[in-house]
Amino acid sequence: MFTKKVKSLLAVALPVALAASVVVITPASAGGTLTRTPGQEVSYKAYGAEYANVATTADGDDACSWYETSKKDYSGKTLRVLTHAIPNMGKPTALHAKQFEELTGGKVEVEHVSFGDLYAKQLRSYQTDTNQYDVVFNGSYQIGDFHSYYAKVPDSVTKGKGSLATLTPLYKELYKWDGETKLFGIDADRHFLKYRTDVYENAAAKAFYKSKTGKELAVPKTWKEYNLHAKTFNGYKPAGQPAGLKFAGTTEITQKGGLMFGAFIDRVAPYAKNPNVKGGFWFDENMVPQVNNPGFVAGLTDFVEATKFMPVGGKNFDLSKEIESFGRGDSLLSYTWDDAWSKSNEPTSPIKNKVKAAPLPGAEKVWNRVTKKWDTPKGGVNYAPYIAWGWSSAVTAASPSKAMAFDYLCFWANKANHKLDLTIGDMGVNPSRTEDFTSDFWVKEMNWGKPAVDSWLGTMQNYEKNTNRVFDLRVPGVSDYMTAMENAVAKALAGQATPQKALDEAAKEWNAITKRVGITKVKSAYQNVIALEDNIK
Amino acid sequence: MKKGYPRFFLLPGLILLIAIIIFPLLFTIRVTFSSWNVSQTGLNFIGGENWAEMARDTRYWGSMLRLFYLSFLTVAIQYALGFAIALFAWKGIAARRFFRVLWLIPMMTTPSLMAIIWRSIFTEDIGALNGILSRVGLNPVNWLTESGPANIAITIVEVWQWTPFMFLILLAGLLSLPKEPFMAAAIDGASAWKTFARVTFPMMAPISIGAIMIRLIDASKIFDSVFTMTRGGPGNATETPAAYIFQRSLQDFQIAYGSTLALMYLILAILTLTIIGKVFARLSKPRGI
Structure with missing residues (x-):
């Protein structure tokens, strides 16, 4: 039935095709104990009773999917991560650290601290040159203080099949400083x-x-x-x-x-x-x-x-x-x-x-x-x-393990994890990517009511326009400014001062902060904020 | 050479003293004349700007006044309660050993852990205390969000935690008192109150002063309970100098200004406690001597 030529071709091609298919479907597991296949279901259920009701989803085809991450081998290497207390942001950081360890064989040490300490501990590490962390989490509004200590987020993450490729344009801009993406944006927040x-x-x-x-x-x-x-x-x-x-x-x-x-x-x-x-x-x-x-x-x-x-x-x-x-x-x-x-x-x-x-x-x-x-x-x-501000993270410029650190963050925020994290109220992850704004996922997969979902997504999309x-106030010293403002507001809420008197005190304090940080420095950074406020960017 | 030789034995102690007390103190003094903060690190020289700012800082002086009230009030209550319990244990009660250990438990627990437990008790929406109040038909109290109740809550926690210390010291004092004066009082037919007022209390004065001074020194650093329960709020209603200095130095990262506040706090604490110590010493001196 087949000619000799065809038979000899098949004799070569079939084993090659078979071998290739074996390579493709062979579960990947380079350094870790967890093996994965492409598109395999992702479930958090194995990570504790608190995840028992969380939905499952198929692994994505992105660069840092579970499958792609499982091909990496970080055995013997350790990543030092500073994150917020559990649950908000602390919970997903710890969960994805464990998963990353299982997939790659690397070790991820996670330190949980209060929000105030996130700022202070980072600052101490940078000012004393002790280089204590590879990955840090923070409020993105602190970019003015920290951008010089952060490594640029590689294009492989922000473009193509990278985890951050589909961030909404507004947030892509917010995570930049002087045109360079310095923050690994895992969240986007619009108050409503x-x-x-x-x-x-x-x-x-x-x-x-x-x-x-x-x-x-x-x-x-x-x-x-x-x-x-x-x-x-x-x-x-x-x-x-x-x-x-x-x-x-x-x-x-x-x-x-x-x-x-x-x-x-x-x-x-x-x-x-x-x-x-x-x-x-x-x-x-x-x-x-x-x-x-x-x-x-x-x-x-x-x-x-x-x-x-x-x-x-x-x-x-x-x-x-x-x-x-x-x-x-x-x-x-x-x-x-x-x-x-x-x-x-x-x-x-x-x-x-x-x-x-x-x-x-x-x-x-x-x-x-x-x-x-x-x-x-x-x-x-x-x-x-x-x-x-949304929660963001960054890899420190002084980190000796930048590649591993970016791989961890990229895995943290991969398509499947992002989707599941969105559905858990106290994770602190909110819609930030274009695909998050389609109601299908929320209505069909999450079983949320359509009118409610439409009201929510519609509100956020309108904010984009x-x-x-x-x-x-994304300027150096922003935490001081916010603390002074909060202190004044707290006094008014407690009835210790009238709103005018309390805010007059805040204004006085703000002048002192500006003087302390340097008026030129603050003014220069504030131009970036004005550009956003006045829609120049 | 031989004469000076023994002095070398002082060197390790001296080096240690310089390393852990003298140098940090001198360094802190130097820092107060700089503008070390979040964006200006290191030691420049700005003269007495931080000291002038401190003088105008009403929040700092407000916290100082609050500390006086909190420390004196809590120590006074601790002393009265501690003395009462010590007398109770001294006179002998059933299961004395059991109660002695029981009374010490608050003191043996980590202050911040204790404050977390107390915070959960005082928490207004789901806390146990408001739950009990509503069961007996009373309105819930804003324990942590209104100035008065918040200060009462802090006082309760401080008293609860440190009364056992007073108890321990005073009980040790009571157990060490000579028996003869009590026997003499009994022979003279003195009542229990008179025996306490004329014999026990005066003989306990030196020990009482020691216990009060130790507690005052400790109470002047009130931080754990305040920070854990109210973070100095509502507004600044429960903020103590330690909490404020922590905020300025380690949260706002105003190292120089925070050092200035801390140094002034140290100076005031030394002065105040020295004066109090002298007054107590004079008061406790037997009359006619």
């Missing part, structure tokens, strides 16, 4: 509003609101409305309220040192970020701090008022407590990071499918720092979403 649909979409609750205020109930458009809703429904019993749980108006981050500055910026931004005033939200052109201008004071005044409508203990909530509290159904409203949203959508959440997302409220007036007057916004409400956004 979360509200309970068993109140906002419930006829009895709407009637209750109207009887109390004479107004129609709708998702709050301004912070004033937000506070009024919180006040009205504080102590109310919604139809879907978990049994035995009291209902409060609002859950917010209020603890000094617990990332409260993020909540404060949310409340202040629409009062102080004027779309018609260019050249600086945090400082004016002469580097005069704006932290005590009437816009900031108005936002703080609202914040102080809201403390009356918080759950018991709510005046001392850090981010973790905010997530836990809103996630279990303590309140009508909440805002800031995505984590409380993810928590309320987890399979075991008592308020699953009873929460929707909306843009952060705005303000009915906005301060104009040039004319020193309040402006009435176009359309009646000024919106100014805060594009909060918004032109009146507020960004972090």
Whole structure:
């Protein structure tokens, strides 16, 4: 049937093809104990009971997939990692460290510290030249202080099949310093509003609101409305309220040192970020701090008022407590990071499918720092979403194990891990890549309600296009600035000073910080922030 | 040569003293005249700027006043309670050994660990204390988020943790007292109160002063409970100098300014405790001698 020529060709080709197929499907395991095949299911279930309800997904085809990572051999090598306390970011770092060890045979030593210590420990390591870490995790807003100590993220990670290739354009920009990608962006944060649909979409609750205020109930458009809703429904019993749980108006981050500055910026931004005033939200052109201008004071005044409508203990909530509290159904409203949203959508959440997302409220007036007057916004409400810093990581420039360090981070953030981490509320990983913004994954694979998912993804996508956004103060000494601001806000929240007096103290402190760090240095770095605020980049 | 030879034996001690006390102290003094901070590392010279800033720092002086209140109040309560328990144990109770060990447990536990446990008790939403209050029909108290209750919470923890120290020292003192004065008081028909007021208490004065001074020195460094339970909040309502210095030096990384605050704190602590020691010594001196 076959000619001699064809037979001889087959005789050569068949064994070669067979050998090649064996190479392709042979499970890879270079240095570690875990063998993987391409596209094999990825599951966290083997890593503890806490992951029992986490979904599974197929391994990706990216450069740092489980399969590709399992081909690496780091036996005998050790990586030193500094990360945040468990759970937020600490949990995935430890989990992926263990998985990386199993795949590559290398050792990953993870040190967990508080958020404040992340900054201080890094700084000590750099200033004393002790080179204590290969990989560090931080808030991306600290880039101004640390960029010179970080290695450039290789193109293989940011392009092609790299883990960070599909980061949204806004965040690709945020993780750069002077045009070079210095941060390994594993997260992206946009603060937004979360509200309970068993109140906002419930006829009895709407009637209750109207009887109390004479107004129609709708998702709050301004912070004033937000506070009024919180006040009205504080102590109310919604139809879907978990049994035995009291209902409060609002859950917010209020603890000094617990990332409260993020909540404060949310409340202040629409009062102080004027779309018609260019050249600086945090400082004016002469580097005069704006932290005590009437816009900031108005936002703080609202914040102080809201403390009356918080759950018991709510005046001392850090981010973790905010997530836990809103996630279990303590309140009508909440805002800031995505984590409380993810928590309320987890399979075991008592308020699953009873929460929707909306843009952060705005303000009915906005301060104009040039004319020193309040402006009435176009359309009646000024919106100014805060594009909060996301968790990021970096490989230190002085690390002797840069290749291993980037491989670890690349594996940390590979497609499969990223997908699963997104679904776990307290991991601290939020949508940052273009593929995260399709509702299919959330609705079909995660079984989240479509209207809720659409409200959430829609809100975040709109932020990408918004032109009146507020960004972090990404300048050297940023932690000092934020600490001073938080301290002032904490005093006002505790009733120790009026909002104006507290923020005047912060402004004084900011001047001292600018003097200490160097006005030229701060001003130069601040130009990058202005470029983001004024949409020049 | 022979005369000087024995002095060489002092060298190891002297070197150690210079290395761990004299040099760090002198270095710290030098640092206070620099602007060492997050972005300016190393020793430049800026004169007395840090000292001038400290003089204007109302947050620092506020924390100092708070420390006076917290340390004096907590030590006074610890002394009163410790003395009472020591008298109780001294006079003899059933299962004395068991209770002696039981009373020492708080002191033997790591302060920060203890503070974490107490924080969970005081936590307002899910803490045990508010749970008990609501069971008996009382409103929950904002233990950690209102100035007054937060200070009470810190005081309770400090008293709970360090009363056993007072108990231990005072019990040792009581056990070492001579029996004769008590026998004489009993023969004279003195009541229990009179015996305590005229015999026990005066004879315990030197030991009491020692115990109070040790506790005051220790209490002047209150940090663990404050940092763990309230982080100095709400606002700055429970912030002590140690917590504030930690914030400035190791969180904000203002090494020079933090050193200035720490040095002033040391000077004030030495001065205050010396004065208190002298006053106590004078008060405890038997009259007529």
